[in-house]
Amino acid sequence: MSHQLLISGYDIAEAAVRLDRAHPADIVAEALDRFPGLSISFSGAEDAVLIDMAQRAVGPDGFRVFSLDTGRLHGETLAYIETVRERYGITIEAFSPQAEAVEALVREKGLFSFRRDGHGECCGIRKVEPLARALEGVAAFATGQRKDQSPGTRAELPVVQHDGMRVKFNPLANFRSQQVWDYIQTYGVPYNPLHDRGFKSIGCEPCTRATHPGEHERAGRWWWEEATQKECGLHAINLGEA
Numbered sequence: 001m002s003h004q005l006l007i008s009g010y011d012i013a014e015a016a017v018r019l020d021r022a023h024p025a026d027i028v029a030e031a032l033d034r035f036p037g038l039s040i041s042f043s044g045a046e047d048a049v050l051i052d053m054a055q056r057a058v059g060p061d062g063f064r065v066f067s068l069d070t071g072r073l074h075g076e077t078l079a080y081i082e083t084v085r086e087r088y089g090i091t092i093e094a095f096s097p098q099a100e101a102v103e104a105l106v107r108e109k110g111l112f113s114f115r116r117d118g119h120g121e122c123c124g125i126r127k128v129e130p131l132a133r134a135l136e137g138v139a140a141f142a143t144g145q146r147k148d149q150s151p152g153t154r155a156e157l158p159v160v161q162h163d164g165m166r167v168k169f170n171p172l173a174n175f176r177s178q179q180v181w182d183y184i185q186t187y188g189v190p191y192n193p194l195h196d197r198g199f200k201s202i203g204c205e206p207c208t209r210a211t212h213p214g215e216h217e218r219a220g221r222w223w224w225e226e227a228t229q230k231e232c233g234l235h236a237i238n239l240g241e242a
């Protein structure tokens, strides 16, 4: 049984049911209508699809885009972020980790502690804390998560959910990977060139590898860890942690 949760007067449980079969562009349109200036979390191709949909709905000044510059991204990813900024004529707010926290981690444990300790501590410093700053004062935001990205953690992903006291829209939750790529090709949405080199899911450089044919897309992320832990803390709610 779902219980009603209202955030800024928005009934999340009702919306999650009503929008479950809606086209992602319609979900983006409702999110922009109910939360003008909606924040979009940008890192990859799915997020660029959301930006494209938002741009078509309200133009470049009707939404906000932020990105987490962890300091460990591929050069190709940085170039891609710039490509999207120029293509859509938007500002992309980059949030970097706290220098003191990164310096302390590296001093104490070196540059690859995640290979021994798991990715939680490093992601906490480089992603989760900057995300909290990016979302300060934000009532609603949108992500490009999909159910079929990760059977271990995203199989039950709703199109709308609460994230603390915010509304989190996942307009692409029910899109399959092929539908995302169909949209990208139809509308000429920019994508990270690493996809053409066998990378399906792209995160930080040391924690991402190309996948083999037949491997699931998340197999290339934190491949030394269990599939049920493959979230970076940005989406801890998928692990039942938030």
Ligand code: SF4
Pocket: 070, 072, 114, 118, 119, 120, 122, 123, 124, 126, 127, 203, 204, 205, 206, 207, 232
């Ligand atoms: S993905 Fe890897 S390098 Fe990036 S923040 Fe997480 S553990 Fe650190």
